[in-house]
Amino acid sequence: MRQLGWKIDLSKCIGCKACMEACKFENNTTLDLRVNYRWVTEVERGRFPQVQRVFVPLACNHCADPACKRSCPTHAITKRASDGIVLIDQEKCVGCQACVMACPYGAPQFNRVTKKVEKCTLCVHRIEAGLGPACAATCVGEAITFGEDFVRWGDPPPEFADPRQTRPSIQFVR
Amino acid sequence: MSWPPVLEGFLRTGEGAPVPAAPPCEGPEDLCGAACAAACPRGVLHFRAGHPEAGAGCDGCGLCAAACPRGALRAPQVERRLRPRPGRRPADHWACSAAAPSSAEVVPCLGALRPERVVWMAHAAGGTLHLESGECARCPLGPASEKARRSLDAVGRLLREAAGREVLVLGPPREARDGSEALDRRAFFRSLAGSDGKGLPAEPAARRILETALKGLLGGRPAPEGLLSLLPSFYAPAVQEDRCSLCGSCALACPAGALSLEETGNGLRLLLAPEACTGCGACAAPCVPGALHLELLPRAEGTQTLAEGPAGLCAECGRRTRRPSRGPVLCPACLHLRRRRASSPFSGYALRA
Numbered sequence: 001m002r003q004l005g006w007k008i009d010l011s012k013c014i015g016c017k018a019c020m021e022a023c024k025f026e027n028n029t030t031l032d033l034r035v036n037y038r039w040v041t042e043v044e045r046g047r048f049p050q051v052q053r054v055f056v057p058l059a060c061n062h063c064a065d066p067a068c069k070r071s072c073p074t075h076a077i078t079k080r081a082s083d084g085i086v087l088i089d090q091e092k093c094v095g096c097q098a099c100v101m102a103c104p105y106g107a108p109q110f111n112r113v114t115k116k117v118e119k120c121t122l123c124v125h126r127i128e129a130g131l132g133p134a135c136a137a138t139c140v141g142e143a144i145t146f147g148e149d150f151v152r153w154g155d156p157p158p159e160f161a162d163p164r165q166t167r168p169s170i171q172f173v174r
Numbered sequence: 175m176s177w178p179p180v181l182e183g184f185l186r187t188g189e190g191a192p193v194p195a196a197p198p199c200e201g202p203e204d205l206c207g208a209a210c211a212a213a214c215p216r217g218v219l220h221f222r223a224g225h226p227e228a229g230a231g232c233d234g235c236g237l238c239a240a241a242c243p244r245g246a247l248r249a250p251q252v253e254r255r256l257r258p259r260p261g262r263r264p265a266d267h268w269a270c271s272a273a274a275p276s277s278a279e280v281v282p283c284l285g286a287l288r289p290e291r292v293v294w295m296a297h298a299a300g301g302t303l304h305l306e307s308g309e310c311a312r313c314p315l316g317p318a319s320e321k322a323r324r325s326l327d328a329v330g331r332l333l334r335e336a337a338g339r340e341v342l343v344l345g346p347p348r349e350a351r352d353g354s355e356a357l358d359r360r361a362f363f364r365s366l367a368g369s370d371g372k373g374l375p376a377e378p379a380a381r382r383i384l385e386t387a388l389k390g391l392l393g394g395r396p397a398p399e400g401l402l403s404l405l406p407s408f409y410a411p412a413v414q415e416d417r418c419s420l421c422g423s424c425a426l427a428c429p430a431g432a433l434s435l436e437e438t439g440n441g442l443r444l445l446l447a448p449e450a451c452t453g454c455g456a457c458a459a460p461c462v463p464g465a466l467h468l469e470l471l472p473r474a475e476g477t478q479t480l481a482e483g484p485a486g487l488c489a490e491c492g493r494r495t496r497r498p499s500r501g502p503v504l505c506p507a508c509l510h511l512r513r514r515r516a517s518s519p520f521s522g523y524a525l526r527a
Contacts, residue, residue, distance in 0.1 A: 034491075073427050073459030094426035094460060096426070096461075096462060097423075097462060097491075097507035098423075098460050100510075100511065101510050101511075106511065106514075110493075112492035112493070115493065
């Protein structure tokens, strides 16, 4: 099956959060700042004087075996056969947040206005128009790229949840 | 042998195994003479410690449940198909899984429809019920399906006799119907009481209700009140009140509209309308705190209160949820996320203040 996924170059991310901004702008997500389809986490490592700060841009990983899809009681979450994008049907979602608890990456976001759960769609509307996701297009350091040529899972940071659980479609490069 | 796609679905889910219902099974020494085990087309239903138990290979056809004269077995897979759906009138066209694909609703085997169920379905469908079956002789369920079909034919004749017109329209093949001998009503009831019967209720009161329903079909009268209660009892949701967060996800997920969340003075109340509940279990899946589970409950009338308590808005996501006696108001999902974020920096993101 064709599977689109992320390729994240951690050495190139400068933590500018332009991807978050572009995502919010593109998907017109609610003004509630707790709802982010993409977010950038900062991790500090080591002890003085050998310290390191790493920025990790994360979003829904459109897993090969999505835990959210398994948990959804109304079968609102589907995985497209054509490109492996995991989508939430807003008509079917009842907002029970079972997926919020099931996802090891915290990708599903509860929208307190619509009382439903939404998440990254990998900019499915842009992909269908022949473009890439907004975050990848806007990334100044070209740390976020997307496509089919990613290799699971590369070299994930140690804090990243065990990828064998849900087989996320993401590759980390350091 | 290739399985019809629908039946394959049943096999895959493995959820079709019969489960005990409210009137307890009296064991194989009962008058029924282990009718359920005899009806099982796969021969995988056996009595273990006095109770019928389906082994591996059960495809959830529901023939055993239809054969039990006490209504002590339920076929969850069949009942799931039969449950009413919100906003849709009850289907009047049903087909078995071996029938040619059509717009009809599909059950694994039409023989799994008990007579009282057929009468109720005919009422719900507004007088005429179309049942379409495939060729029983070629059915993967084997000769049992043919026997079930003959019994369904008998129900059809009974309905025609009572209503004076064709109420039950059975689809192809017609050869099997022509081959079976005619039955009058008395002989039909006698055959139902016998060991190879389809198990009409034994109590005279229940039979009276069924007869009233049959006569009602003639005059277009609504189904008598007790008809629904004749159907085998269902598993119904039971709530562990101290764990319930009163979020109402169960009510949103309920396809039958049996659960509802009602506002009281300063809180919320979770209500169950037992007559609408089909025991499908859709409510249990979204229950994040795990407070709701299905229990075999005696069929009751009237609305029941499952949980009740003071309510507030979750400090994180704004959902209505139970207000704890002290501490912040947090819904179960946000409480879970808050705990996880504390241990794992990658689980979601919160902007720094």
